[in-house]
Amino acid sequence: MKKMLKYRRMLADNLPPGRPILLLRAQNYNVVSLGALLGACPEEILARVEVVLWEKNQPAPDLPPGHPTLRAYSFMMLHAEKVSLEIAALRRDYPVGGKHFFVAGGALASTDPEAVNALGFDLVVSGEGEEIFPRILVDWLSGKIATGICHAGPAWIDLDKFPGFHPTVGYLPPIEISRGCKFGCNFCSVPRLFRGTLRHRSVSRIVEIARSYREISPGRRRVKFLASNAFAYGSAGREPNPKALFELLSAIRAAGYPQICLGSFPSEVRPDFVIPEVLDVVRPFLTNEVIVIGVQSGIDERLEVMHRGHTREQAVKALELLKKYDFTPHVDFILGTPGEKASDQRATVEFMEELVERFGILIHMHTFMALPGAVWKDKTPRSIIPEVHERLRALSNKGVLDGWWENQIGYGRRKSRA
Ligand code: SF4
Incomplete structure (x- = not known):
């Protein structure tokens, strides 16, 4: 692991005249992405800029005038309204063509x-x-930066080439072990984001990152992982690879981590990957009590319409096994999907x-929201019938149901009215 230099999170008092500033617009939802981007930058490039974080609801940093500033944003559809208002306000002070350059990336x-381009960014990066x-x-520092929309790739990045974090953002994230998904659920944008590919970080690289975390934070005892289907680690994507899971977990244990969390937030698992051969391997290593599992519906016909690729019976079997x-x-469900009837909701x-x-x-x-990039990107949510809404609330009041489903209902309504 390359040696990490120390960067200031705040502006230096005596910033040399004209020193360029890289201003990262940090929120809870993008701190992992911003860390991954900084971590991907060679140190000699970062040494040429003053890295500053503008965090959450803090007032905008008081930037000394005259410094060229690259303002970096990363966000999802849910955050676009707020970002749009912020950019509109900033653009009044920093018009296009001035010393402040606005760049956006992320899922949207x-x-x-x-x-995203229409929100007022100078450059939008897709991919x-x-x-x-x-x-x-580098292009911005040399004054040769393009504007408009640029597309990353065409090759997918090799996860092993990048650490996925940088100490400047002040957060050591769950280690991303896999990226992408080989399934194609109609409500999900992951398949489009990575065009149906699935890649894994190697065990040796994951261990290296875990060791770096320990160097930065010596008391650290727990490792968490990030993956859209954690039990697919090391596999071609459609069936689990218990041997690869064993290699990963035993290597992390050998690296001295007593607490290992896999399949719990922010990763989850698919029901068809919850089989005895996998659980026999992972159970002795895992310290998380909860496994997050996507079931989505209890009706086979709806599962088929969603293109989930598993049945209700497989889901029940998986839950039985998890209890055993x-x-x-902790089970993901979604209601309000296109074509859903009141009887389906009941x-x-x-x-x-x-x-x-x-x-x-x-x-x-969850309640359905049409996500850009998803097969159902243009579909309108079905409203949740009052009886079902009440029963969901009752489950919530019992303390067994959580999620942003009521906010998602409101968001879906606003979107369909727009
Ligand atoms: S919901 Fe999960 S399994 Fe389905 S496409 Fe998205 S990431 Fe893959």
């Missing part, structure tokens, strides 16, 4: 770059940022209630 920029961001920084291996399942909430009784599951509830 990747799936709908034209929409993975690790290779392209250092080049953008002493995990608490049957799904009944299924949830049954699973709470039988297996003591927790529910992570």
Whole structure:
């Protein structure tokens, strides 16, 4: 692991005249991406700029005038309204063509770059940022930066080439072990973001990152991982690879980490990957009590319409197994998907209630929102019927259901009115 230089999170008192500033607009939702981008930059490039974080709801940093400033944003569809207002306000002080250059990346920029471009950014980057961001920084420093929309790639980045974090952002994130997904759920934008590919970081690189975390934070005892289907680690994507999981977990244990969390937030697993051969391997290593699992619906017909690639029976079997291996399942469900009938909603909430009784599951509830890049990107959410809404609230009041589902209902309504 390359030696990390120390960077200031605040502006230096005596900034040399004209020194360029890289201003990262940091929020809870993008701190991992910003760390990954900084981590992807060679130290000699970062040494040419003053890295400053503008964090969450803090007032905008008081930048000394006259310094060229690259303002970097990364966000998803849900955050676009707020970002749009912020950019509009900033553009009054920093018009196009001045010393401040606004660049955007992230999930929305990747799936709908034209929409992000229309918010007032100078440059929108569609695709993975690790290779392209250092080049953008160099181009900007040399005064030869392009404007408009640029597309990263065409090759996918090799996760092993990048650490996925940088100490400047003040957060050592869950280690990304895999990126992408070989499945194609119609409500999800991951397949489009990575065009149906799945890549893994090597065990040796993951261990190296875990060791770096320990150097930065010597008391650290726990490792968490990031993946859209954690039990797919090391596999071709459609079936688990227990041997690869064993190699990963035993190497992390050998690196001296007593607490290992896999399959819990921010990663999750698919029901068809919860099989005894996998659980036999992972159970002895894992210290997380909860496994997050995507079930989405209790009706086979709806699972088929969603293109989930698993059945209700597989989901029930997976939950049974998780309980048998002493995990608490935290189960993702989605309601309000296109074509859903009131009877489907009733049957799904009944299924949830049954699973709470039988297996003591927790529910992570979602309502459908049309995501850019998803197959269902243009579909309108079905409204949740009052009876089902009440039953979901009752589960929430019992403390067994969480999630942003009510906010998602409001967001979906606003979007369909727009
Ligand atoms: S919901 Fe999960 S399994 Fe389905 S496409 Fe998205 S990441 Fe893959």
